[in-house]
Amino acid sequence: MTSLNSLLCGGLQGYILVALLLFLIGLGAVLVRRSILLQFMGVELMLNAANVALLAFARFRGGDPQGTVFYLFIIAVAACEAAVGLALVVGLYRHRQSTDTDRADALKQ
Amino acid sequence: MLKIAWLIPILPLLGAAFHGLLGRRLGKAAVTAVALGCTLVPLVLSAFALAAVQAAPGRRIDLPYFEWMAAGSLHVPFGLVLDSLSSVMALVVTGIGTLIHLYSVGYMWEEEGYARYFCYLNLFVFFMLTLVLGSSLPLLFVGWEGVGLCSYLLIGYYFDTEVASAAGLKAFLFNRVGDLGMTMGMMALFAAFGTLTVGDLLVQAGRLGPEAGFGVLSFATLMMFVGATGKSAQIPLYLWLPDAMAGPTPVSALIHAATMVTAGIYLICRLAPLFLLAPITLTVVAWVGGATALFAACIGLFQRDIKKVLAYSTVSQLGYMFLGLGSAGFAAGFLHLFTHAWFKALLFLGAGSVIRAMHHEQDLFRMGGLRAKLPVTFWTMAIATLCIMGFPGTSGFFSKDEILFLAWHKSPGLYAMGLLGAACTAFYMWRLMALAFWGEPRDAHAFEHAEESPATMTAPLAILAAGALLAGLLGLPRIWGGSFAIEGWLEPALTYGRPLLAPAAEHGGAGLAWGLMALSTAVALAAGFLGWRIYRRGPAAEEAFEGRFPALYRTLARKFYVDEAVEACILGPVRWGGNCLWKAFDVILIDGVGVNLPGALTRAGGDLAALAQTGRVRNYALSMAIGAVLLLWFFLR
Numbered sequence: 241m242t243s244l245n246s247l248l249c250g251g252l253q254g255y256i257l258v259a260l261l262l263f264l265i266g267l268g269a270v271l272v273r274r275s276i277l278l279q280f281m282g283v284e285l286m287l288n289a290a291n292v293a294l295l296a297f298a299r300f301r302g303g304d305p306q307g308t309v310f311y312l313f314i315i316a317v318a319a320c321e322a323a324v325g326l327a328l329v330v331g332l333y334r335h336r337q338s339t340d341t342d343r344a345d346a347l348k349q
Numbered sequence: 350m351l352k353i354a355w356l357i358p359i360l361p362l363l364g365a366a367f368h369g370l371l372g373r374r375l376g377k378a379a380v381t382a383v384a385l386g387c388t389l390v391p392l393v394l395s396a397f398a399l400a401a402v403q404a405a406p407g408r409r410i411d412l413p414y415f416e417w418m419a420a421g422s423l424h425v426p427f428g429l430v431l432d433s434l435s436s437v438m439a440l441v442v443t444g445i446g447t448l449i450h451l452y453s454v455g456y457m458w459e460e461e462g463y464a465r466y467f468c469y470l471n472l473f474v475f476f477m478l479t480l481v482l483g484s485s486l487p488l489l490f491v492g493w494e495g496v497g498l499c500s501y502l503l504i505g506y507y508f509d510t511e512v513a514s515a516a517g518l519k520a521f522l523f524n525r526v527g528d529l530g531m532t533m534g535m536m537a538l539f540a541a542f543g544t545l546t547v548g549d550l551l552v553q554a555g556r557l558g559p560e561a562g563f564g565v566l567s568f569a570t571l572m573m574f575v576g577a578t579g580k581s582a583q584i585p586l587y588l589w590l591p592d593a594m595a596g597p598t599p600v601s602a603l604i605h606a607a608t609m610v611t612a613g614i615y616l617i618c619r620l621a622p623l624f625l626l627a628p629i630t631l632t633v634v635a636w637v638g639g640a641t642a643l644f645a646a647c648i649g650l651f652q653r654d655i656k657k658v659l660a661y662s663t664v665s666q667l668g669y670m671f672l673g674l675g676s677a678g679f680a681a682g683f684l685h686l687f688t689h690a691w692f693k694a695l696l697f698l699g700a701g702s703v704i705r706a707m708h709h710e711q712d713l714f715r716m717g718g719l720r721a722k723l724p725v726t727f728w729t730m731a732i733a734t735l736c737i738m739g740f741p742g743t744s745g746f747f748s749k750d751e752i753l754f755l756a757w758h759k760s761p762g763l764y765a766m767g768l769l770g771a772a773c774t775a776f777y778m779w780r781l782m783a784l785a786f787w788g789e790p791r792d793a794h795a796f797e798h799a800e801e802s803p804a805t806m807t808a809p810l811a812i813l814a815a816g817a818l819l820a821g822l823l824g825l826p827r828i829w830g831g832s833f834a835i836e837g838w839l840e841p842a843l844t845y846g847r848p849l850l851a852p853a854a855e856h857g858g859a860g861l862a863w864g865l866m867a868l869s870t871a872v873a874l875a876a877g878f879l880g881w882r883i884y885r886r887g888p889a890a891e892e893a894f895e896g897r898f899p900a901l902y903r904t905l906a907r908k909f910y911v912d913e914a915v916e917a918c919i920l921g922p923v924r925w926g927g928n929c930l931w932k933a934f935d936v937i938l939i940d941g942v943g944v945n946l947p948g949a950l951t952r953a954g955g956d957l958a959a960l961a962q963t964g965r966v967r968n969y970a971l972s973m974a975i976g977a978v979l980l981l982w983f984f985l986r
Contacts, residue, residue, distance in 0.1 A: 270967070271967055271970055271971050271974065279966075279970075341966045342965050344964075345963065345965055346964065347962075347964045348962060348963060348964030
């Protein structure tokens with residue numbers, strides 16, 4: 241029961257578990273959904289799972305600024321990445337009149 | 350004069366270059382002038398060279414120019430040698446060459462490739478003179494191969510006809526077999542003596558005792574003789590010469606009768622002291638020569654093509670020359686070469702004149718009665734026929750009788766072969782004359798339009814006829830009050846390097862000589878008269894003969910089926926083997942296993958790998974995730 245206790249009372253394991261769940265949910269979205277928009281959201285979730293893990297470890301190590309700074313950097317980069325990604329989504333839609341990634345398979349030839 | 354002796358071979362080479370590069374542009378007149386000039390000047394120079402040789406000590410002038418090859422112990426100088434043998438031969442080549450160039454002007458005037466023809470012809474004269482005058486065996490070999498090349502080019506002169514190009518190829522391939530022997534002979538001589546310069550070779554061989562002949566010397570001379578059989582069309586390599594008649598007729602006269610085919614005889618004369626040391630080789634030479642003389646004469650009996658008759662006659666006469674050489678009568682063999690050059694060139698040129706008058710008809714059975722239409726051709730050819738049959742007093746009489754006389758002393762069997770061959774020769778020559786010039790014209794249309802050839806063609810005929818009559822005086826036998834002058838003249842060359850050589854044993858008495866002479870003359874005259882008598886009225890008698898002895902007639906007319914046998918026994922299997930190699934080795938192994946199989950494997954592998962490439966981003970993401978999990982498992986386990 242100690243593990244469950246520490247899990248519920250703010251131990252490291254709880255945060256890591258949340259991060260893992262977030263990551264898997266994101267991965268599932270990327271692998272299962274065919275809409276590029278939803279896949280993109282899955283990618284964002286996976287990214288944020290990493291952020292959660294980073295902050296949890298930073299806190300666990302007694303407020304290590306390295307982890308905090310890293311997290312801020314990732315947020316900034318993710319913002320840029322979101323802009324580029326959304327532009328690609330718009331581009332794909334203009335090109336194909338659809339956001340279905342399974343139909344965007346021209347590289348196969 | 351000796352300072353410009355190198356011009357003798359070089360001028361025809363320059364002429365060939367001129368014709369080849371500029372001939373077409375400058376027109377026929379310029380080509381004619383240069384071609385004649387480039388043989389006439391060497392002719393004059395050769396005459397001066399002959400005079401210089403006579404004055405020189407030992408009748409020999411060496412003209413080394415520079416070192417051609419030097420590798421290890423091999424030193425080959427590039428030089429000319431003028432001695433009693435080569436200067437006479439050079440005179441024959443340039444003299445007959447000039448006459449035939451002159452004749453060709455008339456004969457080839459209408460042809461498209463006039464400049465090309467004279468380019469080849471001048472090139473031939475250059476190579477022939479290189480062969481004759483070269484001071485070392487490699488230089489002689491250059492000329493030897495060069496005349497082979499020109500022969501190939503000129504046989505295939507009408508290259509747009511299948512027959513001519515096939516005949517050229519045949520000549521080339523047969524000569525290759527002989528050339529292999531020649532190169533092996535040269536290697537053996539180099540291994541034995543360490544030099545390939547003819548003079549040094551003979552000097553070194555002269556120091557050997559008579560027992561040396563049974564080893565390397567026999568091998569080397571035999572190999573040289575193999576080379577000679579190729580070039581001079583002896584059994585078994587004679588098959589190319591009759592086919593070579595596909596070339597223009599003056600070419601047959603110059604190359605395939607008077608000069609190139611005698612290169613084998615010249616080679617043996619050049620190396621006469623070596624051959625004298627190898628009695629086994631001499632015996633082989635004699636028997637091969639005798640067999641060829643008889644065999645080819647038999648084939649000549651029933652040929653219908655006028656040039657084929659003359660071609661087999663040439664093979665047969667070359668056989669006589671080898672018979673003479675093999676009987677140790679080098680001077681006699683060379684004398685026959687000399688006289689044969691005159692009368693056989695004359696016969697070919699006369700045949701060319703007949704063929705031209707008959708609008709390129711070569712079938713004797715379609716000629717007839719041309720005596721009145723072509724008087725000059727008729728009379729000159731009649732003289733040549735008398736010479737070749739050995740009519741007393743003509744040149745062929747002296748040279749052939751000398752050979753038969755020597756053959757008698759070598760072996761009576763050889764004499765019998767020569768005698769029978771002489772009978773056949775007289776028969777087929779008078780058959781040819783009777784069919785062409787006597788009887789009724791069998792092709793009325795061609796006969797009506799037949800005209801005597803222009804002066805450029807008849808003048809060489811007349812000059813050659815005079816030469817054919819008189820050439821024998823060089824070898825007036827002793828019993829006729831002469832001194833067999835050519836033997837004395839050639840002696841320094843034929844015995845070079847062997848000052849101690851015993852003088853040739855005196856053969857028999859005058860009575861024997863008279864007897865043999867009378868016998869061969871009687872046989873030849875009888876056979877000749879018979880040939881003339883039978884065919885005077887046309888070919889009907891031959892058809893009757895064919896009806897009575899069909900097997901014999903067909904065997905002779907089909908040349909003893911030798912061509913067919915070669916096709917079946919050599920060419921067929923070779924072709925079959927080549928076919929097998931092509932289909933089994935080339936198609937299956939090289940193309941299949943070597944080239945196409947790796948290609949097919951790569952392609953199949955690519956196709957297989959392409960299945961994984963679906964183009965769907967979800968699949969790629971999944972494999973990426975699986976990969977990541979596998980990596981994690983690998984690092985964290």
